[in-house]
Amino acid sequence: MNQLDEKIDRILSMPPYSQPPDDRQTCLLEMLKEELDYACQRHPGYKNYIQHWPVDYKTAGQVSDLPYLPVGILKANPPLSFVALDEIKRTLTSSATTSQLPSRVVLDSPTSRRMTKGVVAILRDFIGPFRRPYLVVDTPGSKGAENTLGARGAAIQGLQPFSNGTTYCLGLTDHDDLTLDLDKLREFAKDRRDTEVLVYGFTFILWNHLVKPLMAENVCLNLPNARILHSGGWKRLQDQAVEKTVFNEQLARVFGCSADHVIDFYGMVESVGVIYPDCPEGNKHGPVFGDVIVRNPLTLEPVAAGEHGIVQVCSILPTSFPGNLLLTEDMAQVIAYDGCPCGRRGISFRFAGRVPKAELRGCGNLQSKR
């Protein structure tokens, strides 16, 4: 494990987007094979799955041939784990509606440490390395308890390495509804016109609890050097028909910054440490310690550039749970397999919504007992 740990750390220290795709393929293939070996030793059920995969991973010639798990498997409770109970440092849970079960992933110390390093490596490439005042558009309670962490908390915490002081600008009403603390927000913005600040919030929270109230009162925070990151997806804004460009423009207007300072990033707790921010071209990229494969639903083979398919995320970071090769429930379009004008190497892609909920259809649709 120590050797594996060292290898992962070595790759984590590389510039995240400069490796040519072929080199990355070779590097990831070797690492992921080692991690599959390790995982098979730790979990008999996982080993059973790997052994029945139609391609022997030991002889696989490309990452896309390696055995991947559907992300829904991580909804198991107790969670799938490659480590003993006393090694678990934290359990992350995904956001889930009441009708869905959340995913649960367990982190041991090495995986937890790599998660932080991974996010930092990626974000440094987008917003620079230094620490700055950090405005969280959420409540202090959302950062989570000591042993468990939700998706919002994980994202908030993932940005802490860029912070030299954190301010939470939302509070809770007596009915536990989110409410904007305008005084706190004004206090944060005061005298920071020339300071670079970092802002983070879940997409729908930013819109509903910051942009809308500030727009209503015609408030501009006058923070031209704000870098605004948001994640969590657009689903909860669909009923308000908020377009991405409108979202960016309005957000930029209330902060008084340029719309290209607003960065949407995709991340999932099941693929800890790897996030996918939009590049200036509006594309997403995989870092050197991970990759993205977009698979044709009909064949499960990787699609050609320009085509849509189901997203598989790959990451060498987790060793405490089976999160290395995950078929997600998201769709994406591959823009190109290399050569994004932003200069980042490897695949560039854009998300295209969720895979519609899997439902049995028709007269064979039997879910409930008589």
Place this chain on the structure above:
Amino acid sequence: MTSIMGSAMTELQQNVDSPEEISSAVARLRQAVSDAEISPNDVINVFDSWAKGLDARELDDIPGIVFLRIWLRRGTLEPIITRELGSNGLHGGWTEYGLANCKAFPIGIVGHWPAGNVEIQPILSMTCALLGGNAALVRMPSGLVELTRRLMEKLVQSDPAGVLTRRIFMAAFEHGRKDLHEAMARAVDGAMIWGGEEAVLQVRSLPFPHWAKIAVFGPRISVAAMDAGAWGNPGEQESWCRRIARDVWQFDQQACSSPQVLFLEKAAGQSTAQFLPFLQRAFEAENRAHPRRTIPAALTSAICQARASWLLQDIAHEAIFPKGPDWTLLFGSGVDLPLPVQGKTLTILEVDNLIDPVLKFDGNVQTLGLAIADPEKEKKLAWLAGTRGVDRIVKLGRMHTFVPPWDGVDLIRPMVRMVRHVCSTD
């Protein structure tokens, strides 16, 4: 000719956007029914010709087309008519029952709410009503409009006099248009409702007239079972596997008659695992012959999820599957019915005795497909399955054969009135 056919098609199948359009179509259908009585034989004459018209290469890609061609033939339908409507029923005559004579009369207009998963179901449902002398008002699932149009064009060609086509209206509209569903329901004298639980409950709650006859073909699953004498017989293993593959392939395993699980009875000195390679070869061959053309991404996800869940759940579980979502064999042991996955995902469960899983059936199993070498055992299983709610017990390879009774009920008789006449002079 083409334009006449085109206008007949327009009359017969339309996108509908208002209740008034349905009312207008209903008036035409009611007029057609009252204008002239047609006997099942008249209907079969047209169907037989239609079956020949459907024997065209350009239609070979339609799932279920082979079955539809066979269903529409005189040789298939005559015995069904005789059994359901009486010995003189074919020509619309009275049949003697003791002191009385009985004859089937149409109920009028039959509304059809087919499921979207079986491509030929709108047509199959419609034919049942027509054979009873009724008119048919069919709500078209949006995904089947074009495919059904191709099939109905052949009917228009086979029925230049409009014997049947004037009795048909196929209404295409959005699933969520409650006003149009209600307009249909108010206008019909009977309904044939097919589909999943939610769809069936929604349709049943529509405002049908109090006299309407309702036949519901709701959600069920189906099961296959083999005793050791069948699966262990080296001379028959390949042919049984071909039959199983055929049953699984039809309708992408989404029909109520699709087997979701295969129970294999243990044999002394033989491992049921020996049977897997035969099944694998049969599935590979069926996949080469009938590859999928499209798949919803959700089904692909569900298939991947089923494979992983199965193998992670128990290290004794085995599975065989290709890289793609084409088909999946999940192998283990146990007597409980697994939740259906569909998409050509067959769970194979080894059991000590086939009686054990059948005892677990709870009324949700529609068809039990059997391969049993021991006839006495088969009789016992059939009886037991009947007591446990199974409505069809058939040979493997014939699980989808659409022959009444289906779901325990006849297909034509529920949509006719059997009029009894006791002669006053006797």
